Amino acid sequence: MLLDKVRGLIAEQMGLPVDQVKAESRFIEDLGADSLDLVEMLMTVESEWGLLIDDDDMKRFTTVESVVNYIAEKTE
Amino acid sequence: MILFFTKGSVDSDKFVLFCYNHYRDLIGDESLPAQVRILREEGSKPRFDTDEAHFNLSHSGGVVMLGISHAPIGVDIEKMREIDFKKFSFIDAESEEEFFEKWTERESYLKWTGEGLRALKCDIPDGAHFEHFPVYDGYHACVCAEEQNIRAYDIDPSAIE
Numbered sequence: 001m002l003l004d005k006v007r008g009l010i011a012e013q014m015g016l017p018v019d020q021v022k023a024e025s026r027f028i029e030d031l032g033a034d035s036l037d038l039v040e041m042l043m044t045v046e047s048e049w050g051l052l053i054d055d056d057d058m059k060r061f062t063t064v065e066s067v068v069n070y071i072a073e074k075t076e
Numbered sequence: 077m078i079l080f081f082t083k084g085s086v087d088s089d090k091f092v093l094f095c096y097n098h099y100r101d102l103i104g105d106e107s108l109p110a111q112v113r114i115l116r117e118e119g120s121k122p123r124f125d126t127d128e129a130h131f132n133l134s135h136s137g138g139v140v141m142l143g144i145s146h147a148p149i150g151v152d153i154e155k156m157r158e159i160d161f162k163k164f165s166f167i168d169a170e171s172e173e174e175f176f177e178k179w180t181e182r183e184s185y186l187k188w189t190g191e192g193l194r195a196l197k198c199d200i201p202d203g204a205h206f207e208h209f210p211v212y213d214g215y216h217a218c219v220c221a222e223e224q225n226i227r228a229y230d231i232d233p234s235a236i237e
Binding site for chain 2: 028032034035036039040043055056057058059
């Protein structure tokens with residue numbers, strides 16, 4: 001399931017247990033991500049799903065589910 | 077400009093407002109507003125409700141960096157970690173040390189302009205001015221701002237109620 005795959009990816013990036021990474025978790029406030037974590041995570045998303053994230057889309061990625069929604073949009 | 081660093085868990089807004097009071101005392105400018113509020117507007121970086129003072133904040137690995145100045149600034153702090161820096165094609169670095177130096181410059185520049193990550197791969201103009209601060213072991217900290225005097229203080233997180 002897409003959400004679970006994204007949660008696993010983020011948990012690995014952040015070195016967190018996967019059950020701490022919820023759909024509504026905010027990267028910065030809840031998961032303690034810094035800017036480098038965020039960019040690295042998005043680069044992994046790009047290579048996993050064969051996407052190229054537009055610079056303008058960068059501001060969308062505030063929560064785990066915002067990433068899931070983006071991937072779903074771009075891959076359907 | 078005054079930089080404030082703290083190691084530990086603090087409420088960001090409380091930290092900013094606490095340090096603003098310190099800033100006002102340290103600068104000794106009584107024309108600065110005694111009280112300020114933090115404004116958050118869609119698409120812009122958080123700011124004070126006055127043009128007399130500007131701030132920027134960064135967190136990484138349990139450390140917080142705050143800069144307050146009379147003019148706009150951008151700050152970035154990063155905990156150094158193992159990273160495959162070669163995949164960041166828009167950053168030309170030969171070593172992890174160099175990568176973190178250039179990454180914090182880029183980030184602090186994007187925070188100075190307020191563009192943020194949507195301009196991640198932009199060209200950084202030659203005139204942009206950076207200062208690096210090896211404040212804590214294992215962290216890289218950088219400020220992007222017009223050239224000015226900079227002082228730095230370490231704040232005990234328990235002082236922020």
